[in-house]
Amino acid sequence: MNDKNPIEDLKAIRKMMESSSKFLSLSGLSGIFAGLTAIVGAYFAHLEIKHWNLLMPHYYLQGRGQEGYETLSLRLLLIALIILVIALSFGVFFTWLKARKLDKSIWTPLSMRLVISIMIPLGFGGMFCIGLYVQGYPELIAPAMLIFYGFSLLNGSKYVHNDIKFLALCEMALGVISLLDLNKGIMYWTIGFGILHIFYGAIMYFKYDRK
Amino acid sequence: MSSIDGLNKAFDSRVRLGIMSMLMVNDWLDYKTIKAELNLTDGNLASHIAGLEKLEYIMVRKRFVGKKTNTSYRITKPGKQAFKSHINALENLINKI
Numbered sequence: 001m002n003d004k005n006p007i008e009d010l011k012a013i014r015k016m017m018e019s020s021s022k023f024l025s026l027s028g029l030s031g032i033f034a035g036l037t038a039i040v041g042a043y044f045a046h047l048e049i050k051h052w053n054l055l056m057p058h059y060y061l062q063g064r065g066q067e068g069y070e071t072l073s074l075r076l077l078l079i080a081l082i083i084l085v086i087a088l089s090f091g092v093f094f095t096w097l098k099a100r101k102l103d104k105s106i107w108t109p110l111s112m113r114l115v116i117s118i119m120i121p122l123g124f125g126g127m128f129c130i131g132l133y134v135q136g137y138p139e140l141i142a143p144a145m146l147i148f149y150g151f152s153l154l155n156g157s158k159y160v161h162n163d164i165k166f167l168a169l170c171e172m173a174l175g176v177i178s179l180l181d182l183n184k185g186i187m188y189w190t191i192g193f194g195i196l197h198i199f200y201g202a203i204m205y206f207k208y209d210r211k
Numbered sequence: 212m213s214s215i216d217g218l219n220k221a222f223d224s225r226v227r228l229g230i231m232s233m234l235m236v237n238d239w240l241d242y243k244t245i246k247a248e249l250n251l252t253d254g255n256l257a258s259h260i261a262g263l264e265k266l267e268y269i270m271v272r273k274r275f276v277g278k279k280t281n282t283s284y285r286i287t288k289p290g291k292q293a294f295k296s297h298i299n300a301l302e303n304l305i306n307k308i
Contacts, residue, residue, distance in 0.1 A: 006301040006302075006304040006305050007305055009225075009228060009301055010298070010301050010302070010305070012225060012228055012229065012232070013228055013231075013232045013298065014232075016228070016229045016232035016233055016248070016249075017232045017233070017235060017236045019248065020232070020233040020236060020237055020240070020244075020248050021233075021236040021237055105247065108244065108247075109240075109241065109244055110244075
């Protein structure tokens, strides 16, 4: 006969199933900092565009309109890359901290699968956005980024807390809504990558990390 | 294999429960991952894995990744069924209490 407690056995089974199939070290703080970084970045992008709007007439008068446009695009691209690097570094850093606290490794086959499942839609989405720019539809980049980011999160959601699905849905919905209002791409981008991240990160932090 | 209350003797130990739980929700898992997740020593894990393998509840795949050998495990169909009925038996026990 089994003299062990069946409730304890079931609890152990449940715990093993969850911890071996879900990457639980993802920190809520990563979300908060990614969001803050995005907002700061969007603010710089906004300044850059305002600055460009002032200078543009001069460029055109000198017949250098195309050049001015390209300079702006390049600067915006640079800002976007800097945001990406900073946000990712914060994300990895806080996740590493949390993993250390839980006495787990950050680099497991599971986290590798998570990264791959996020990177595939995100990578193709990135290429799609570059295509939009090259083909002359820069105003569609913000909606496309939001939608593809949502896809990526949804694809990775099977390896993390289920809650991330709500974030994914919100990003995708926002992407579609922003299509109706193309002039305010930066605003929707800021909501999606800034405010939603902070909101989600804070909820995750209080729900799972503060224990 | 099964006793009166439907519990499977093969899953008596907590280590075996752990191995089976992990393999229920993952496809192929390698030895190192299982060892790290369950916080076990080599000898301990190997004997339990051998036991489960003998019952044909799990299957083994050995291959080379670069120059190192890589051993992975996957649950078999009978293993899945056996584990499911074990969980059901546990739940029944709780309901009786």
